Amino acid sequence: MSKVLLGACGDISFNGPLSGLVKEKGPDFAFENVIEYLKKPDILVGNMESVIVPPDVTPYKRGLHCPEYVAECLVRAGFDILDLANNHILDCGWKGLLYTQDVFRNLGIKTMGVGKDREEAHSMQVIEARGTKFGFLAYTDPFNWTLEGGGGRVAYFNLSEAIENVKKNKPLVDVLVVSLHAEMEFNPSPSMLKVDFCRKLAESGADIILCHHPHVPQGIELYGNSLIAYSLGNFAFDIDDYMMTAYPHTTRSHMLFIEIEDGKVTNWYREYLRINEKEGRPYRLDEEKRSEEEQYYSYLDSIVKDDNKLREMWYEHCRRYLKMYLEEALELGVDEFIRHFGFRVFYLLENQHWVFGIKELVDREWEKNRYNDFADVRPNSPFDVKA
Numbered sequence: 258m259s260k261v262l263l264g265a266c267g268d269i270s271f272n273g274p275l276s277g278l279v280k281e282k283g284p285d286f287a288f289e290n291v292i293e294y295l296k297k298p299d300i301l302v303g304n305m306e307s308v309i310v311p312p313d314v315t316p317y318k319r320g321l322h323c324p325e326y327v328a329e330c331l332v333r334a335g336f337d338i339l340d341l342a343n344n345h346i347l348d349c350g351w352k353g354l355l356y357t358q359d360v361f362r363n364l365g366i367k368t369m370g371v372g373k374d375r376e377e378a379h380s381m382q383v384i385e386a387r388g389t390k391f392g393f394l395a396y397t398d399p400f401n402w403t404l405e406g407g408g409g410r411v412a413y414f415n416l417s418e419a420i421e422n423v424k425k426n427k428p429l430v431d432v433l434v435v436s437l438h439a440e441m442e443f444n445p446s447p448s449m450l451k452v453d454f455c456r457k458l459a460e461s462g463a464d465i466i467l468c469h470h471p472h473v474p475q476g477i478e479l480y481g482n483s484l485i486a487y488s489l490g491n492f493a494f495d496i497d498d499y500m501m502t503a504y505p506h507t508t509r510s511h512m513l514f515i516e517i518e519d520g521k522v523t524n525w526y527r528e529y530l531r532i533n534e535k536e537g538r539p540y541r542l543d544e545e546k547r548s549e550e551e552q553y554y555s556y557l558d559s560i561v562k563d564d565n566k567l568r569e570m571w572y573e574h575c576r577r578y579l580k581m582y583l584e585e586a587l588e589l590g591v592d593e594f595i596r597h598f599g600f601r602v603f604y605l606l607e608n609q610h611w612v613f614g615i616k617e618l619v620d621r622e623w624e625k626n627r628y629n630d631f632a633d634v635r636p637n638s639p640f641d642v643k644a
């Protein structure tokens with residue numbers, strides 16, 4: 258088997274001004290500044306986070322969706338496979354999901370993580386390049402619309418199921434790639450829960466794990482022989498007011514290149530990019546900015562190599578989320594909170610990333626106090642909380 262190059266991009270959405278610009282200037286416009294990078298790898302993979310609106314569907318106002326003509330941009334860019342298992346794929350219902358899948362398939366781009374039924378959504382896609390057989394599996398954290406159903410058409414992430422699927426499929430290919438859309442947004446470091454999940458997938462046989470959804474880049478680690486990219490960030494995305502909450506990191510973009518020889522990862526590197534916030538498309542960086550960027554990314558990589566630091570940063574993110582939800586609860590009142598947020602907090606893995614962290618902080622406090630010797634006071638009474 259000769260050397261193969263895999264190229265990976267993060268979140269792609271045409272929901273903002275980019276669709277209009279493509280309509281006006283043509284399908285090469287979206288990626289013309291980075292086309293040299295896109296054409297380099299033997300296999301190109303990305304996360305498509307807009308649903309293509311079917312002709313008979315009126316799209317949900319706040320969703321991420323785009324007109325059909327943008328699909329041509331991804332064909333010209335050379336995408337071989339797109340992950341569709343993400344939190345926006347049901348923004349035009351399951352009709353939109355199937356339509357998007359069909360549009361790409363008809364244009365010769367494979368899709369993963371979705372399907373007409375559960376079996377198809379969880380099935381491995383195979384692409385062969387230079388004699389190396391690559392298998393692709395994709396999952397998404399269960400997000401809000403899980404509660405509205407999806408009829409098994411989306412591969413929701415469940416660790417034990419994913420491990421079984423990796424073990425079952427790995428013997429059929431040379432390199433197994435898992436694409437995972439998961440976790441909290443805008444944090445520069447992953448949750449310990451995601452780190453744990455990814456490492457377990459690696460131990461089960463996944464050679465490359467590509468994560469996305471935080472909309473900002475996170476570190477990369479080589480765990481055993483497996484490469485884990487904890488967040489690829491945005492690749493082409495509308496930098497709207499919501500994205501501006503984590504500016505400039507939401508405009509920090511890159512392409513990840515992974516070299517594979519005889520079925521093993523032998524090298525990896527990034528090409529640094531920036532998203533123009535008015536256009537929502539990526540640009541290459543000039544030399545001067547590259548070294549600044551290099552420093553930032555090596556800081557991100559250093560975090561994922563240090564479990565203590567990772568855990569402390571995760572706890573900070575969890576505290577922030579708890580504060581946000583507490584404020585929400587105070588404003589809404591208990592019953593409304595249960596109706597609107599109770600499901601999200603207790604049912605969805607998306608939120609478990611911070612709920613688990615809070616539980617660990619509680620455990621930590623308990624460990625500190627549980628062996629207290631209380632001859633004349635009760636140090637741990639739950640009723641002693643100050644007003």
Ligand SMILES: [Fe+2]
Pocket residue numbers: 306343344345438469470
């Ligand atoms: Fe997402």
